[in-house]
Amino acid sequence: MEHDSIDLAILSALQADGRMSNAALAERVGLSPSACSRRLDNLEKSGTIRGYHARVSNRALGYSLTVIVHISLSGQFQKTLREFEEAIKRCPNVLVCYLMSGEYDYVLRVAAKDLADYERIHRDWLSALPHVVKINSSFALREIIDRPNVGIDPAIV
Amino acid sequence: MEHDSIDLAILSALQADGRMSNAALAERVGLSPSACSRRLDNLEKSGTIRGYHARVSNRALGYSLTVIVHISLSGQFQKTLREFEEAIKRCPNVLVCYLMSGEYDYVLRVAAKDLADYERIHRDWLSALPHVVKINSSFALREIIDRPNVGIDPAIV
DNA sequence: CGTGAAAGGGTTCACTC
DNA sequence: GAGTGAACCCTTTCACG
Numbered sequence: 104m105e106h107d108s109i110d111l112a113i114l115s116a117l118q119a120d121g122r123m124s125n126a127a128l129a130e131r132v133g134l135s136p137s138a139c140s141r142r143l144d145n146l147e148k149s150g151t152i153r154g155y156h157a158r159v160s161n162r163a164l165g166y167s168l169t170v171i172v173h174i175s176l177s178g179q180f181q182k183t184l185r186e187f188e189e190a191i192k193r194c195p196n197v198l199v200c201y202l203m204s205g206e207y208d209y210v211l212r213v214a215a216k217d218l219a220d221y222e223r224i225h226r227d228w229l230s231a232l233p234h235v236v237k238i239n240s241s242f243a244l245r246e247i248i249d250r251p252n253v254g255i256d257p258a259i260v
Numbered sequence: 261m262e263h264d265s266i267d268l269a270i271l272s273a274l275q276a277d278g279r280m281s282n283a284a285l286a287e288r289v290g291l292s293p294s295a296c297s298r299r300l301d302n303l304e305k306s307g308t309i310r311g312y313h314a315r316v317s318n319r320a321l322g323y324s325l326t327v328i329v330h331i332s333l334s335g336q337f338q339k340t341l342r343e344f345e346e347a348i349k350r351c352p353n354v355l356v357c358y359l360m361s362g363e364y365d366y367v368l369r370v371a372a373k374d375l376a377d378y379e380r381i382h383r384d385w386l387s388a389l390p391h392v393v394k395i396n397s398s399f400a401l402r403e404i405i406d407r408p409n410v411g412i413d414p415a416i417v
Numbered sequence: 418c419g420t421g422a423a424a425g426g427g428t429t430c431a432c433t434c
Numbered sequence: 435g436a437g438t439g440a441a442c443c444c445t446t447t448c449a450c451g
Binding site: 200252 | 261271275307308309310311312314316318320321326328345348352353356357358360361363364367368371399400402403406407408409411412
């Protein structure tokens with residue numbers, strides 16, 4: 104799907120404030136409410152907008168530990184990967200998981216309340232995942248950047 | 261701040277649907293609209309809810325490449341870290357950046373349109389960051405999980 | 418894509434328990 | 435803290451130009 108500068112302006116505005124009303128959005132991007140609503144519909148239906156979410160502070164919920172985990176599996180057969188992926192999706196503490204090229208097979212970002220909590224997650228979840236042969240944990244000391252999307256160039260907005 | 265089960269239910273609902281109206285939310289968690297609105301106010305003011313955002317598909321905007329980058333600096337002096345961090349915050353393609361314990365100093369998640377785009381980012385941004393002595397790029401083959409927050413246990417909701 | 422109007426809901430009080 | 439009721443404002447969604 105192609106996006107013109109008005110679409111990008113809509114996306115940018117909704118990225119900044121996901122609860123903005125259609126009327127406010129329309130005014131912001133210089134469109135009538137009806138036209139804006141039609142564009143928004145398209146952006147949602149085409150999958151460009153994947154959803155709207157409150158951003159909850161992990162820290163406020165007690166999750167102050169971020170761990171980057173590298174995992175290797177015993178082989179890269181389709182079946183092996185599939186079984187591993189189905190299992191890991193069930194762990195609520197795994198925020199991000201990517202299948203990677205290179206030395207390790209998967210990179211995870213895990214949220215834990217504290218070290219004891221991470222030990223539990225490591226024992227009950229990560230170690231229990233099928234086909235795992237190597238787990239490497241690195242702890243985050245500080246969060247420098249955490250944004251959900253590539254910033255849309257304000258110049259076009 | 262303490263959170264009871266109703267607070268958690270509110271957070272969970274708003275995490276799933278950030279555009280839910282206060283009226284719908286109130287019904288969902290079994291509260292009157294006014295009581296629900298008061299709680300929501302507190303959650304926002306206390307920083308438990310950090311904001312509401314549309315989740316835009318990076319892929320739909322042309323960012324189909326995810327790269328995990330490990331970076332080492334020449335020393336870990338306060339000044340070195342600070343200068344590096346200030347510089348990296350200006351790169352719009354860096355979605356996530358953590359200061360880490362262990363072998364590497366920083367872990368980044370970078371979004372690029374394609375390999376050529378990543379080469380540009382690597383050359384113009386990453387290599388140009390101050391104090392960098394080692395850059396290690398790994399490319400994501402597939403996204404398995406990508407959620408913004410720890411799932412709130414549906415049992416309490 | 419814009420306009421206009423109708424219809425329906427949502428938010429926010431003050432007040433009460 | 436929570437519920438009720440009502441006023442007011444706003445939003446969405448048409449059909450039409």
